[in-house]
Amino acid sequence: MAPSSDKGKVAAYDPAPRTEHYEFGGGLGALGVTLAVPFFTYWLAFACTADQCPPWPMSKFVAFHSNGLEAMRASAWWESLWSWEAASVYLAWYFWTVACAIGLPGKEIEGVELRNGKKLKYTMNGECLPSCRFPLADSPYCLFPAFSTMMVTLGCIAAWTYKFGPGALLYIPNHWPQLISAALAWSAFLATFVYYQSYIGTQMLALGGNTPNPFYNASLWFIGRGLNPRLGDFDIKAFNEMRPGLILWIVIDLSMVAYQYSTIGRVTDSMILTVAFHSWYVLDAEFNEPAILTTMDITTDGFGFMLSVGDLLWVPFTYSYTAYYLAFHPKDIGLSGCAGVLAVQLVGYWIFRSSNNEKNEFRSGRNPKNLTSMQTERGTRLLTSGWWGMSRHPNYLGDWIMAWAWCLPCGFSTPLPYFYPIYFGILLVHRQTRDDEACAKKYKKDWETYKRLVPWRIIPYVY
Known part of the structure; x- marks a missing residue:
């Protein structure tokens, strides 16, 4: 479905309309997803390690899972899910991307028209370098775009690795469950922060963010109450959708390349393909960053635990899972x-x-x-x-x-x-x-x- 932009004015604007439809079947469904996302993120990490991985067929897979629970409980990883050092590393990463979003040059872009007839403005620092614009096209994009946060990050990683070797990247696979825990904790904190922020002043709520049902209202921490939570001009939702989690996905992939190289002395063709596909996808998303402003995540959904844990935990730590698997189980195709x-x-x-x-x-x-x-x-x-x-x-x-x-x-x-x-x-x-x-x-x-x-x-x- 692809409608053109709606230029009509909204006759009557209600910033907090009553919710008519309950997502995920209501409060119990929201609770189920809240528990399932971290569970499966941890489970994927523990179910497949360098020593073992569940086999086909599914009957053996189920037996493996049942027999492996005790081993998972006894694992050193299982006993050390939290590390303040890993939490500090994760927060340093997160606020590095915040600093890049605020400090690097960018272009101001208008979002789609909202229910109140207004358009929010967003700074997208994928601004073009003047020397690399397409010479014959009236295009805001450039041949070698400086979509700044990702380019600066990858440049720093390349320079550090060239100077000191890949040891710093190995921190990620060696502290995998602790970093998962840090991302989960920060996702929960952000969801809580924007939930309480949504009660300050009069701001536009998501259409799913105001119900007469007290039990479901409690789950709005998950669904998201505020439509566009902001700190000044800094849009919390748009930032989390495109920066810390997506770019971390590629950083994780690179760490798995470093791990494979450190263990077998080379990088397999399957790992090269996997990381190339992931990088292509993320680079394409960053290059076309303004396209996110027309998506349902931005125009319709509130920002709560559903989006924060999806952006910061689920995307980087599960979408990179094929690289994680190949790091521990290398193969050539x-x-x-x-x-x-x-x-x-x-x-x-x-x-x-x-x-x-x-x-x-x-x-x-x-x-x-x-x-x-x-x-x-x-x-x-x-x-x-x-x-x-x-x-x-x-x-x-x-x-x-x-x-x-x-x-x-x-x-x-x-x-x-x-x-x-x-x-x-x-x-x-x-x-x-x-x-x-x-x-x-x-x-x-x-x-x-x-x-x-x-x-x-x-x-x-x-x-």
Whole structure:
């Protein structure tokens, strides 16, 4: 679904409307997710170590898990989940990215129009260097963009490693559970901070942030009460979505490369592919950072534990899991294996990026492909051709195909590296359902007409 930008004014603005729909089935569902995210992050770390990893088939996997619980409890890692040193290291990382966001040069960009008819401003320090702009294109992007936080961070890591070796990076795999605990604690602190901040003054709440149900209201710490919590001009939600967790994902990947090199004296082709795919994905996200301003996370969801733990714990410590696995269980897949995996990645990326470009160009008022669209009573239009004529969420399809490419280099000796595309598929279906519900309220009968024109949700002719 790709509507153009809504230029109409909101007739009546209520900063704290009553919530009509309970996410995750209400308070119990929110509690379940709150417990499940840290549990599975720890479990993935302990279930597969350098000494053991659960095998196929699933019957052996279940037996392994049952028999391994005692070993996990006896593990030195299990006995030392918390370290003040690791917590200090994690906070130093977090505030390094804050300092970069505040101190490095950037460009001020307007977000989408909110319920009150206003647009928030965001500083995106992916500002171009004047010498590297495209010479023949009216584009805000550049050929070698200084998307500053990530470039400065990677530059510092490269310089330090060249001068002193990879020892500093080995801190991450050697203190993995303690760093998980630090990220979890900081996620909980941020969720608590913005929850209480949402009661100060009059600020816009998320549509899911104000219910008459006292039990569910308690879970708003998880769902998120405030829509755009800020400290002055510093947008807490947008920052956490794009900076500390995403960039840490790549730093973790590099630490796993360092670990593999320190143990076997080289880096395998499977590790190179995995880290290249992850880096490509994150660099692409940072390069196209303004695109996040049109996503549901920014425009609709409150910022609570759901987003903070997702951004700061789940993304860096589970999305990097294939690199983690390959660090402890190195393998080569050969030239033909690399070619096959690369083909899957390229197909997924092509669908993901080209569909997102169509959407963003259309929303910005441009339509270089002359795509057809449907007029709605709200005054906006919905795309009905191109990628968005084949399914209502073609970018989700591309994203999911890439998820499989990230796991294939790990081989098939254990199911654990494949948790990600399975989890991600469930997440995308949930997002699609939420988005369809929101669009049904937004467009009313026009949405039913649109669904007849574009019947497939994610995968054309399948779902």
